[in-house]
Amino acid sequence: MARTLLDKVWEAHTVRILPSGQTxxxxxxxxxxxxxxxQAFQMLKELKLKVRMPERTFGTLDHIIPTADQxxxxxxxxxxxxxxxxxxxxxxxxxxxxxxASGKQGIVHVIGPELGLSQPGMTIxxxxxxxSTHGAVGAIAFGIGTTQVRDVLATQCLAMAKPKLRQVRVxxxxxxxxxxxxxxxxxxxxxxVKGGVGYAYEYAGPVIERMTMEERLTICNMSIEGGARCGYxxxxxxxxxxxxxxxxxxxxxAFDRAAAWWxxxxxxxxxxxxxxxxxxxxxxxxxxxxxINPGMxxxxxxxxxxPESAPEPERPTYREALAHMGFQAGxxxxxxxxxxxxxxxxxxxxxxxxxxxxEVAKRGKVAKHVRALxxxxxxxxxxxxxxxxxxxxxxxxxxxxxxxxxxxxxxxxDDKLQGREMSASSSNRNFIGxxxxxxxxxxxxxxxxxxxxxxxxxxxxxxxxxx
Amino acid sequence: MSAADFKRRQVSGRGxxxxxxxxxxxxxxxxxFLKAVTFESMGEHAFEDAKKQNPEHPFNQKAYQGASVxxxxxxxxxxxxxxxxxxxxxxxxxxxxxxxxxxxIFFGNCVMLGIPCLRASQEDIEWLQKAVAKSPQxxxxxxxxxxxxxxxxxxxxxTVPEGARNQLVGGTWDSTAVLLxxxxxxxxxxxxxxxxxxx
Numbered sequence: 319m320a321r322t323l324l325d326k327v328w329e330a331h332t333v334r335i336l337p338s339g340q341t342x343x344x345x346x347x348x349x350x351x352x353x354x355x356x357q358a359f360q361m362l363k364e365l366k367l368k369v370r371m372p373e374r375t376f377g378t379l380d381h382i383i384p385t386a387d388q389x390x391x392x393x394x395x396x397x398x399x400x401x402x403x404x405x406x407x408x409x410x411x412x413x414x415x416x417x418x419a420s421g422k423q424g425i426v427h428v429i430g431p432e433l434g435l436s437q438p439g440m441t442i443x444x445x446x447x448x449x450s451t452h453g454a455v456g457a458i459a460f461g462i463g464t465t466q467v468r469d470v471l472a473t474q475c476l477a478m479a480k481p482k483l484r485q486v487r488v489x490x491x492x493x494x495x496x497x498x499x500x501x502x503x504x505x506x507x508x509x510x511v512k513g514g515v516g517y518a519y520e521y522a523g524p525v526i527e528r529m530t531m532e533e534r535l536t537i538c539n540m541s542i543e544g545g546a547r548c549g550y551x552x553x554x555x556x557x558x559x560x561x562x563x564x565x566x567x568x569x570x571x572a573f574d575r576a577a578a579w580w581x582x583x584x585x586x587x588x589x590x591x592x593x594x595x596x597x598x599x600x601x602x603x604x605x606x607x608x609x610i611n612p613g614m615x616x617x618x619x620x621x622x623x624x625p626e627s628a629p630e631p632e633r634p635t636y637r638e639a640l641a642h643m644g645f646q647a648g649x650x651x652x653x654x655x656x657x658x659x660x661x662x663x664x665x666x667x668x669x670x671x672x673x674x675x676x677e678v679a680k681r682g683k684v685a686k687h688v689r690a691l692x693x694x695x696x697x698x699x700x701x702x703x704x705x706x707x708x709x710x711x712x713x714x715x716x717x718x719x720x721x722x723x724x725x726x727x728x729x730x731x732d733d734k735l736q737g738r739e740m741s742a743s744s745s746n747r748n749f750i751g752x753x754x755x756x757x758x759x760x761x762x763x764x765x766x767x768x769x770x771x772x773x774x775x776x777x778x779x780x781x782x783x784x785x
Numbered sequence: 786m787s788a789a790d791f792k793r794r795q796v797s798g799r800g801x802x803x804x805x806x807x808x809x810x811x812x813x814x815x816x817x818f819l820k821a822v823t824f825e826s827m828g829e830h831a832f833e834d835a836k837k838q839n840p841e842h843p844f845n846q847k848a849y850q851g852a853s854v855x856x857x858x859x860x861x862x863x864x865x866x867x868x869x870x871x872x873x874x875x876x877x878x879x880x881x882x883x884x885x886x887x888x889x890i891f892f893g894n895c896v897m898l899g900i901p902c903l904r905a906s907q908e909d910i911e912w913l914q915k916a917v918a919k920s921p922q923x924x925x926x927x928x929x930x931x932x933x934x935x936x937x938x939x940x941x942x943x944t945v946p947e948g949a950r951n952q953l954v955g956g957t958w959d960s961t962a963v964l965l966x967x968x969x970x971x972x973x974x975x976x977x978x979x980x981x982x983x984x
Contacts (some may be wrong), residue, residue: 333967333974338951342967346981355865356822365961370971375982382820396820403822421849438982446865448889463868463894464824473964474971479948511807512860517885519808547889575984609806611863631859631907635806679797728816728865749811749864756815756834 320586323552324386324483324518327458327583330550331441333475340477346440347374347457348470350413351426352404353381353730354445358467359407361441370474376435376652377408378416380425382730385693385720388418397731411471419518421457424696427451427664431535432698434564437709446563448664448746449548450541452532455561456553456583458518461542481547482516482592487523495781498533498766499666499744501525501597503605503615506544507535511613514546517592520585521551525599531560533671537664542744543612552584605750606651606777607762609639614748615762622649642750643759644738652777654761657739659690660753660773661765662720663727666744667695669702670765671765674746676708678769681783684716685775691733692717693725717772729754742771791956793901795928796881798853800917800936803832803845808857809864810891814873816865826877827869844877848921856914857884859907862891871895881927883934885910885944896949899958901929903943913941930954 333342348371355377362369369375382397391398408415414420416429423429427448427666430436438456442449445467452459462476486505506513519541528535534551541549551557558577561567568576602615614636616622620755624647625636639648645654662666672694684690692712695699700722703709709719726733727745734754735741741753741760748760760779770780794884818830832844843849843965862870871894874882882895882902893903905913916936917925925936927943927951934941945953952958975981 330978331974336948336957336963338948338955338957340948340952342964344971344978346975346978353819357824357868360823367961371975400822402821439978440980445866447864447867461866461890461971463866463871463890463897465868465897468965469961472961473967474975475964477948477960477964479946488923511863512886515860515889541866542890545860545888571930572984576979579979579984602887631806634804634951638805709931728811730816731820735946746862747809747811749809751834752811756838 320589322585322589323550323583324458324482324506324521325431327439327441328480336477338477340479342475343441343478344475345443345470347435347442349426349430349442349444350375350377350467351381351446352379352400354464355407356400356403358464358471359411361468365471365472369413369471372412374474375413375751376422377404378414378426378429381405381724383723383727384576384731385723385725385733391405394731408483420696424699425641425664425667425724427539428695428699429669431455431531432696433517434561434567437561437567438557439583443476447542450536451535451539451664453538453541453545453548453550454531456550456580458548460548461543461605465580473507481511481518483520484517484593484595485520485522485591487594488525488599489523489596490525492525492599492602494601494606494656495766495784496740497764498529498536498606500602502537502540503607503612503762504597504602506613507615508597509544511543511611512545514541515542519546519549520543521549527554530670531556532668535668536665540612543746553580574717593693602766602779604767606767608643608645608651609640610748610750612746612748612762614639616651618652620651622647622651624648652779654777656688656742656761656771656776658735658741659688659768660726660741660745661691662695662725663693663745664695667693667699669699671744671773672699672703672708675769677763677779678766678783679711679715679717682715682773684772686718688775690717690772691720691726694718694722696722726753728752732779742768742777744768791899791959792952793899794930795926796854796901797924798880799851800854800856800925801849801852802856802914803843804858804914806859807863808844808861810867810870811864813862813870814867819867819869824872826870826874827873831873831877832956851878853878853880854925854927855879855882856910856917856962857882858910859885861887863888866890866895871898875900883913883927896952897912897918897960899953901927901945901953903927903932903934903945905934905941905943911943
């Protein structure tokens with residue numbers, strides 16, 4: 319029978335079937351960061367256990383670190399304490415840490431693929447829900463909690479039930495000014511924020527196949543926002559070329575053998591899925607969220623829907639969203655005023671995102687009342703962007719050019735919304751309070767759309783600026 | 786703790802309803818509380834911002850203090866993988882959750898802490914939330930083994946996927962020891978992988 323990538327990777331990593339009926343699944347790559355690990359290391363110490371496969375474990379600092387002044391000790395004593403725990407634990411257990419001095423530091427989901435650590439056919443786990451990002455290289459990658467981090471450290475395994483598989487096909491071709499972010503927001507809007515519960519998503523179809531790896535990373539990143547714990551794209555020539563020459567990718571003839579194996583894990587023609595969903599790529603326009611979860615979105619030319627347009631059980635959430643956002647049903651999303659613009663995050667903090675943002679930034683200046691931040695996803699992204707002069711373009715247009723980190727995506731450092739500020743954000747979550755202010759408001763959109771909003775001071779169709 | 790202490794066949798206690806769908810883990814515990822390097826203080830901050838913004842929030846109400854069964858809507862615990870969310874609920878006093886559906890990482894984190902999450906129909910959830918609000922002092926029983934919730938004379942069907950159910954009922958949810966039992970099979974599995982043995 320024709321098999322899927324999920325079938326093949328799952329089988330290859332099955333250690334045994336547990337008495338509970340779950341699979342004891344081997345984890346090929348364990349990525350860790352400062353925020354969800356101190357308790358796991360503490361539990362490991364209490365159990366007097368070592369890290370089972372230290373050579374398959376890599377760490378970085380991203381969630382809590384400042385992106386303006388990174389001089390140690392950090393101004394925030396809690397951030398400093400968390401960083402110290404990370405340094406101490408990594409040293410004590412003999413694990414590599416990509417810190418600022420390494421030149422390889424960055425958001426864990428940016429650096430994994432960038433360093434060639436994340437490879438096709440692997441299982442990848444990390445104490446962060448956006449681990450689904452790494453599925454873009456053709457891996458089965460999912461987020462876990464801290465006690466599960468302990469399990470992976472101690473045993474290199476997790477007790478897991480195999481998910482069902484839904485193929486999400488994006489047919490046709492995208493219009494100009496429509497980006498990967500718009501595609502994944504459209505997918506989540508169509509399938510719902512809980513539509514993926516119990517499923518892994520295989521993204522396929524001509525639009526996905528034509529995408530660059532960085533675009534695929536954006537797509538897979540937000541699988542979790544659609545309820546799917548993991549999402550992947552089958553490895554192909556683009557995957558292989560992306561990995562060639564990366565520091566942790568195999569070298570020379572070993573690379574060719576690796577590439578052959580990578581392609582062999584792809585889903586076979588005629589493989590069966592538990593479900594198939596389809597979207598027409600040509601029908602997707604730039605998407606903007608208007609509500610309090612990533613499924614509450616509209617095309618930029620559309621109006622904010624009325625609660626009555628939703629099924630009965632969803633209506634209270636719609637009403638809560640309108641009240642929180644200060645929007646009226648029937649109001650066009652275009653023209654909604656913003657106070658803050660944020661380009662960055664594991665969703666859209668890569669070089670291609672910054673290039674797309676700079677393309678728009680060239681054409682204007684940040685509106686007077688708008689605070690605008692560009693936060694590269696990693697030190698290497700920052701370096702490459704600076705080599706192209708993107709930092710100069712952004713700063714000339716009135717954007718702050720920051721150092722790499724998670725920053726205003728979740729507001730664990732100083733980069734936060736204040737009060738009811740409205741943010742145009744290239745990040746992944748518009749949950750109430752997500753960007754650091756309990757009453758702050760978030761509009762999710764592509765990096766190009768964020769810059770368009772920064773320049774005009776309100777939600778704008780970027781296609782009008784790019785014309 | 787003896788092995789028997791880990792078994793979660795059933796949980797009995799008073800209920801607390803939190804209505805609404807898609808309540809994410811940022812809402813349960815805002816990110817600023819993730820800056821602590823232990824979970825100890827999490828219980829104090831469960832639903833902190835939601836409580837401040839809404840004096841009527843169930844976690845503010847005197848009638849629900851001491852409750853141990855949380856009754857929620859659809860997709861509860863979606864979003865961030867932060868275990869701080871179930872830790873906060875557990876340290877507040879929650880021992881079991883009954884809901885329409887759950888975010889998967891949240892669900893898994895709950896299992897790791899021995900907190901059963903059972904799914905019931907939309908209709909039954911709505912009934913249960915109203916019934917608990919009407920009689921907050923009345924205890925209910927969440928029966929993991931029989932997959933039902935009993936409240937007064939009503940019995941509601943409530944399911945847990947087989948693997949998690951076996952872990953909870955059998956007391957094997959604290960999984961490190963179970964996973965370690967595989968012994969050398971872990972390395973043997975790794976050695977067969979092309980990316981481990983070398984291409």
